[in-house]
Amino acid sequence: MTTASKLNPSPIFPNAAAHLRSLAMTMAVMCYLAGLAVVSLLIVQHTARAWAEGLSHEATVQLQHLSNVDEEQELTKALALIKSTRGVISAAALDKSAGAKLLEPWLGKGVTDDLPIPRLIRIAIDEHNPPDFAQLEATLTAKVKGVSLDTHRRWQAQLSRMGTSLVFLASLILALITLASVILVSYTARGVIAANTAIIEVLELVGAEPRFISRQNDKQFFTTGLFAGVIGMFASLLTCAAVYYGGGFTDGSAMDLGAMFNFENFGERVIAGLALVPLLATLIAVWVSRLTLLQHLKKNS
Amino acid sequence: MIELENVGLAYGNGPDILQNVYLHIGRGDLRFLTGASGSGKSTLLRLLFLALQPHQGMARVLGKDVASHTPQSRARLRRKLGVVFQDFRLLDHLTIFENVELPLRAAGGEPGKHTNDVNDLLDWVGLKERARDFPNTLSGGEKQRVAIARAVVTKPELILADEPTGNVDPAMAKRLLRLFLELNRLGTTVLFATHDKHLIERSGGQVIHLMPGGRLSQ
Structure with a gap:
């Protein structure tokens, strides 16, 4: 008993709650979409800048x-x-x-x-x-x-406008996914709190402070958020890899899109961007559920 | 230990459950709280373990006004109170050991750090061999003994027991009563709500009778 209790104490809130399983699955899908949105955002940003920089380095003179x-x-x-x-x-x-x-x-x-x-x-x-x-x-x-000078300024301005619009759209999608995740976690947290009402009451009776109760809650949502985030991140990474390697981006054909997106120098930023997805998911899960729980405790005190 | 002066209490805008209640219980006292169903026994106990606040009068528990607590100070004071309910309120997903250990964890103790204390208490209530089992494998009397062990694990100054023998047979009720009497002999103040007159007669403790309408007679 002693050793078992020390090594592996049971979580005070049971992890296997059906609410958390549903949350994990839905958040994994959200994280997958967020991952794709992050990659799209980085591609658009990177490409628009690369094109604009390329054009600003050069001008063309044409002789009819x-x-x-x-x-x-x-x-x-x-x-x-x-x-x-x-x-x-x-x-x-x-x-x-x-x-x-x-x-x-x-x-x-x-x-x-x-x-x-x-x-x-x-x-x-x-x-x-x-x-x-x-x-x-x-x-x-x-x-x-018969001479004319093309400074590419018109193309540059159009590219810049297009790039800004696409970055705005991708950011908007990312913001909507984040908002949907916040709402989702908030509803699930209420469900989990409702399912754990008896446990919360007992904890309050035995003298647990709100901070202690919230810490038990955090553990559940931390695990769920991290799990969903990692699954979503890997799924979006696999999708990007499938599009890149399966979509003819590497063989120099299809207008040499691989070179156009300059993927060789771009991979590190994509991976860094995707690594943010599980961090953000965990943060949202823990923070929103904690706020919901503290509100519940305050209301009942 | 407990001081109530002209206390009135109602749920929301409903009628008063407690009216003009005066009660003084000193350190080391043993008191039985009796009264018909609906007379307000449970409400009075809920007030004393800081789950409710009076709308009238003054209620002090362990020297502090119940209305003046912050969530943190309320939690700290509850660690000095042991509460036992008729329906046990054990957590079914935790082992018996973990249920008894719960107040220590809630007070910031590391799991497994107070193993000896918990085992001694389980031994005292006769359940040391069942420490690894889960509550749903226990009888009502055994569950109540676990609940008593949980209530006293933090060495509380005051024990509030709300019909703790209500769900057990007479033999087990006597056995549970002996545990409370033993705690009282060790200096713990006990307020024991019950319907069971035989149990009260056997104990020799003083009786507080709660009448319909929430008035006390001592």
């Missing part, structure tokens, strides 16, 4: 094909002007075949040979000290025929 104009001469002139501009790190002209290759997915192979495809100059920009684009455009237009 004009008859009676020496294209190579205009290209050299434009390159010289660009390279001499403050804030430009480097500038390189793409060869004709590179421009044709960009159009091939839409027009088909071989069709572009006879088309007047514009020549492109890719400009790398010093982010901290960017050039005066208005002045560069004015200089180029004055001195080079």
Whole structure:
């Protein structure tokens, strides 16, 4: 008896309450959805930033094909002007075949040979000290025929807006899941308290302080919240892995989505984000159930 | 130990269950509380173990006004009170040992730390061999002995017993009464509510009679 009591005292609130089993299952589903929402949020944030950063590092100059104009001469002139501009790190002209290759997915192979495809100059920009684009455009237009400058600012603004909207949506979903979990735990805690009313009464009679009773309650909800959180986290991790490995994200096809999302550097943040799910679930379960119990004790005192 | 001065008590807006109650019980006293069903015996005991508050008069238990407690101070005072009920109020999912140990755990003791005290008490009530069993395997008399052991494990100054012999046969009632008398001889104040006149006659304790309408006669 002595050893058994010391090593394994029975929990004062029995753990096997049906309410807690239902809560564990429902919270596991909530945590699974929360895990997916966290991953979506991180992907959207990461991708929007990566795209925006990529665009802000570069600008493109386009030279239209004009008859009676020496294209190579205009290209050299434009390159010289660009390279001499403050804030430009480097500038390189793409060869004709590179421009044709960009159009091939839409027009088909071989069709572009006879088309007047514009020549492109890719400009790398010093982010901290960017050039005066208005002045560069004015200089180029004055001195080079058929030239236009694309600073990507319009795309960048649209991407930024899209990114912000998606982050907002994912955050909203996460907040709704958290709210639903809080309501769920609150209802379950009331059920558990109702089921444990006789035990609570006995505890009060034998001189247990509210803090002691609440600690017994915390143990139940801690276990339930942690269990549900871990199950939900692993389920969402498995889903992400299945989508990543099974959805053609790794073979360079499908517009090279793997590279686009830059998953290689991204995994650690996803795992860190998912690790927050069981922590949050445990915190919600313990905190909300404790508040509910303390309210009950206060009402009855 | 217990001082009631002109106490009145009602549930909500209902009629008074206790009216103009005056009661003084000193340290080491043994008193029997009698009265017809519905006369307010259980209500009086609930007031004394701090589950109710009077709407009129002053009630002091162990020197402190029952209306002045915080949840924490109420819990601390209850550790100096032992309460025994007719329906035992044992926790069926805990062993007999754990049931008796419960007040010590509630007072912040580590489980298993007071093993000797608990075993001595189980020995005293004749249930040491059943320590590992669960309450649903015990008879009514055995359950009540466990409840008594639980009530006294914290060495209370005052024991409040609400019809503790109500669910047991006469032989067991006598045996339970002997336990209370023994506790009283050791200096514990006992207030014992019962209908059983034979039990009272056998004990020689003073009787407080609660009349219909919640008035006391001593």
